[in-house]
Amino acid sequence: MKPNQSFHLQLKKRTWKVFIILLTCFLALLFLGPYIYLLLTSLKPSSEAVSSPPTLWPSKFTFESYIGMFEYLPIGKYFVNSLVAAVASTALSVFLGALGAYGLSRFSSKIGNVFLLFTLSIRMVPMISIAIPMYMIIQNIGLIDTKLALILVYTSINVPFAIWLMIGFFDSIPKEFDEAARVDGCSRFGAFMKVILPISLPGLATTSIFTFMLAWNDFLFALLMTSTEAKTATVGISEFLTAYNLDLGPMTAAAVSFSLPVMIFSFFVQRYIVSGMTLGAVKE
Structure with missing residues (x-):
């Protein structure tokens, strides 16, 4: 050249x-x-947060809005409700989804394939179309305005997603691992818990972050299922906006605080997410 x-x-x-x-x-x-x-x-003073025209950089940095958000509403209680519902539903969704995905991966059959297609079809249904039936079921069993209602709803929505996401991870794990564990005396469930789950930790982390975000960011079901006691942060933040007033400073402070748990969780599991996103992408 x-x-x-x-x-x-x-x-x-x-x-x-x-x-x-x-x-x-x-x-x-x-x-x-x-x-x-x-x-x-x-981080702006309250008067500057609603100034017109808006400014990007604060004239002075202050935590006035972060203090004010606790004075306007019991936002701390709403955050706890969101955290409990999201963490509990994530744990249940990932565990039940892992069991379902493991069964479909290891005991493949025509009925299993139909069931997998059915779970995928559930995820294609718009959430607004099942919101009212969900509300009626929760109301009939007397769980309206309880954290348990949110946990059950989020789990039922996220389990199909968890199954669909994790089945690729289990397909990439050779069946020889199961057989070796059975030879060593483990039961089928024991092999799943002691051998397969630790190996699929990247897949579990990836599924956990997505299911946690779906539950943590939910507004529709939290608005329908709760009123006072189990109200979540998403619904609480919307209450800073009323027909007569907009508390923009406290609202933005609550929104920033609301984003922190997902960011912190993502930071701690990021090394698993990258490997988990590609673990089940290629079948050998």
Whole structure:
């Protein structure tokens, strides 16, 4: 290759690399922009948060809005309700989904394939179409405005998703692991708990983060199923906006606080998420 051609080729590669970096930075800023504005608004004085025209940078940083959000509403109670419902439903969904996915993976049959297709079909149904039937069922069993109602609803919604997501992980684990555990004296359930689950930890982490986010971010079912005692943070944050007033400062502070649990959880399980997203992608 001539030196001139080599120079042009390197220049083309560097130009393309710079373009990709700039495009990535632009897209990152595009997605992070609203959250940065939300964060900065939560640190503004209350009068400046609703100023017109709005400003990006606070004249002074203050935690006035974070203190005020507890004075307007029992937001701490709402956060606890959200956390209990999300954590409990995530644990149940992942465990039951793992059992279902393991059974479908290891005992493949025509009935199992029909059941898997059925679980996928459930996820395709719009949530608004099953909200009223869910409400009637919860009302008939006397669980309206309880955290147990939210846990049951979120679990029933997330279990099909967990099965669909985890079956690929179990398919990628050789059946020889099960057979070796059975030879060593484990029961089928013992082999699942002691051998298969530890191996599929990346898949469990990936499924957990998605099911937790679905439960944590829910607004529709929390609005229908709760009124006072079991009200969640998503419904509570919406109450900063009324027909006569908008408490933008406390609302943004509550929104930032609401996003922290998912961010912290994602930070601790991020090493499992990357490997978990590709674990069941390729079958050997």
